[in-house]
Amino acid sequence: METSLLDNGRYFYKKKVKDYSLNINGYELPKRTSYHVLVKIFTSLITVVIISLYIKSNNSSNMSFTATSINKDLYLLFNALGFPVNSKDFVYSRVESWGFNLSEIGEKEINKNYKEENLKSYKYSKYTYKKILFSNFGIKEKNGIKKNILLYKFLYILKNHPIETFYDFLNTFIILQDLNCLPAHYKGIYTNGKLFVTNNLGEVTFSVTNNLKTVVNEEPFLYITYHGGKKKNSIHNVCKFSRDGYFLGSVLLPFEEKGKFFNLISPRGLLINKNYLYVNDSFKNNSKIFKFSNTIPELSYKREYIQTFIEQNDKNNPLMNHPYDIKKNNNYFYVSSQNTGTVLRFDEINGKLGKPKEELKEISDGLVVQFNKNEGIRGIDFDNLNNFYVANKQKGVHVYDPDFNLIHVISVVSPISVLFDKETNHIFVGSSITNDIKEYTIGTTPENAVENVTENVTENLAENLVENVTESKTTNHNAHSTDNPTNKTTDPTNKTIDPINKTIDPTNKATDPTNKTIDPTNKTTDPTNKTIDPTNKTTDPTNNNFDLVKVIKHDLLKHVAGIVIYKDSIFAISQKNNKLLEFSLTTGLLKNVVIIEFSDRGERIILSST
Numbered sequence: 038m039e040t041s042l043l044d045n046g047r048y049f050y051k052k053k054v055k056d057y058s059l060n061i062n063g064y065e066l067p068k069r070t071s072y073h074v075l076v077k078i079f080t081s082l083i084t085v086v087i088i089s090l091y092i093k094s095n096n097s098s099n100m101s102f103t104a105t106s107i108n109k110d111l112y113l114l115f116n117a118l119g120f121p122v123n124s125k126d127f128v129y130s131r132v133e134s135w136g137f138n139l140s141e142i143g144e145k146e147i148n149k150n151y152k153e154e155n156l157k158s159y160k161y162s163k164y165t166y167k168k169i170l171f172s173n174f175g176i177k178e179k180n181g182i183k184k185n186i187l188l189y190k191f192l193y194i195l196k197n198h199p200i201e202t203f204y205d206f207l208n209t210f211i212i213l214q215d216l217n218c219l220p221a222h223y224k225g226i227y228t229n230g231k232l233f234v235t236n237n238l239g240e241v242t243f244s245v246t247n248n249l250k251t252v253v254n255e256e257p258f259l260y261i262t263y264h265g266g267k268k269k270n271s272i273h274n275v276c277k278f279s280r281d282g283y284f285l286g287s288v289l290l291p292f293e294e295k296g297k298f299f300n301l302i303s304p305r306g307l308l309i310n311k312n313y314l315y316v317n318d319s320f321k322n323n324s325k326i327f328k329f330s331n332t333i334p335e336l337s338y339k340r341e342y343i344q345t346f347i348e349q350n351d352k353n354n355p356l357m358n359h360p361y362d363i364k365k366n367n368n369y370f371y372v373s374s375q376n377t378g379t380v381l382r383f384d385e386i387n388g389k390l391g392k393p394k395e396e397l398k399e400i401s402d403g404l405v406v407q408f409n410k411n412e413g414i415r416g417i418d419f420d421n422l423n424n425f426y427v428a429n430k431q432k433g434v435h436v437y438d439p440d441f442n443l444i445h446v447i448s449v450v451s452p453i454s455v456l457f458d459k460e461t462n463h464i465f466v467g468s469s470i471t472n473d474i475k476e477y478t479i480g481t482t483p484e485n486a487v488e489n490v491t492e493n494v495t496e497n498l499a500e501n502l503v504e505n506v507t508e509s510k511t512t513n514h515n516a517h518s519t520d521n522p523t524n525k526t527t528d529p530t531n532k533t534i535d536p537i538n539k540t541i542d543p544t545n546k547a548t549d550p551t552n553k554t555i556d557p558t559n560k561t562t563d564p565t566n567k568t569i570d571p572t573n574k575t576t577d578p579t580n581n582n583f584d585l586v587k588v589i590k591h592d593l594l595k596h597v598a599g600i601v602i603y604k605d606s607i608f609a610i611s612q613k614n615n616k617l618l619e620f621s622l623t624t625g626l627l628k629n630v631v632i633i634e635f636s637d638r639g640e641r642i643i644l645s646s647t
């Protein structure tokens with residue numbers, strides 16, 4: 038038998054045998070030797086198979102060989118996620134308002150017309166729950182972004198775990214949303230009153246909040262959106278974090294919109310207005326702005342779907358394609374659309390297109406700014422003068438007056454984020470090319486200008502003084518546009534500005550860029566001694582007279598996708614490095630790596646009080 042086995046395998050070496058004239062016919066290995074050879078061959082084959090399976094397993098999920106190993110703490114975590122305990126009745130009372138058609142749910146407790154014999158025909162039933170979930174989540178990584186291993190562990194458990202009720206289906210979906218939001222590396226998780234941290238081995242352990250110094254219960258909190266998309270495991274939710282980097286769960290509750298379950302694909306800009314949360318969906322064929330409720334304490338301070346507030350319409354709203362950023366000013370929402378290079382304004386009450394800029398009224402209602410669509414419009418914001426800032430990736434930050442006339446262009450390479458800080462009265466701009474955040478003054482404020490004008494000056498003259506006083510600065514911006522944050526000579530008068538005390542002494546009349554005292558009785562009050570024409574609102578947009586205060590730069594900061602400020606901290610999303618960084622607003626130095634590694638490409642960030 039041993040000879041036969043070797044002979045059967047001889048075809049592997051047939052060519053070698055043919056090349057050599059060796060007399061091996063009739064040769065038979067000793068029984069003991071042939072036994073050892075067979076054992077070695079069998080062992081080698083088993084080893085090769087095991088290694089191949091291991092490599093394949095690691096390439097597909099990074100964790101399948103330990104997927105079923107659940108310790109006590111991990112078991113507690115999985116059960117702590119999702120809805121709070123005893124919330125089923127509350128959830129069922131809200132399901133219809135979340136957009137679900139009760140007649141499509143195969144459950145007697147919800148559907149009054151439920152028929153057992155039609156169970157398999159319902160859109161939502163125990164026969165479809167897992168199919169819906171696995172259409173959104175997968176065990177294999179497909180989007181190139183590293184996910185947290187806990188997501189895959191839960192998915193492996195779910196494969197063999199039945200889902201019997203609609204409540205369990207929604208609860209499981211929330212758990213998956215939470216685990217999908219969870220960064221690949223994280224400090225801890227705080228959910229439904231329970232705190233979990235990682236030990237030195239990276240394992241989840243249950244902890245007590247009193248044992249740690251953390252701000253998991255202190256507002257404001259951080260809301261973050263990610264790139265999203267249609268690939269499995271892309272993040273379609275808004276993710277919530279404490280300011281010190283603890284994960285607090287996903288924000289949005291399940292909903293159905295136009296027959297599609299959780300029809301939010303690529304979330305971008307965020308806005309909280311009167312406690313409601315507005316979320317841009319930037320996906321080309323799903324360009325919408327969703328409205329969500331205030332946080333609901335009974336449901337772990339998550340937010341429920343209210344309505345699709347604004348959506349693209351080829352007839353009535355064709356220009357809102359790939360809405361990127363959203364800001365509010367007065368009674369309007371302003372939305373920048375990446376694919377059309379436009380800014381539209383909508384009524385904050387009914388979501389209808391507002392009054393357009395006069396010169397653009399023939400193009401579309403609500404249109405106030407229009408670039409070439411390939412110029413790459415991104416972030417937008419207003420300052421306290423109602424001046425409007427628009428990031429144009431090709432040309433810099435465009436500054437418009439309250440009537441949307443172009444008054445300045447701030448020379449920034451590939452600006453993405455634009456943020457006005459009310460405390461410093463400064464504009465912050467993040468770049469995707471220079472990989473930094475630049476801080477600029479906004480010139481003479483209306484308060485400073487009006488203080489130097491007597492009550493005898495007409496209102497129109499005062500307004501135009503404010504608009505034209507900034508036109509007077511002749512200092513070349515490039516002389517100040519250094520990436521050296523220690524350069525303190527950015528004041529137009531070349532006087533050192535203390536980076537800690539950013540306030541300019543209002544009693545110092547030398548703060549006018551030309552050091553000329555404004556005479557309120559003199560009609561030539563423009564600092565360049567040019568007569569102010571109240572009807573002339575044109576200025577030279579290339580005359581960038583915004584002064585660079587500092588540059589925030591760090592090796593970890595790559596492609597500044599979103600920024601937000603709280604007290605002396607500026608939080609910045611480093612998209613290429615997949616991190617959330619915290620810098621000192623005063624010094625520009627890195628204070629903390631808040632999130633080490635996101636589980637999707639970070640996009641926008643705002644503060645929320647709940």
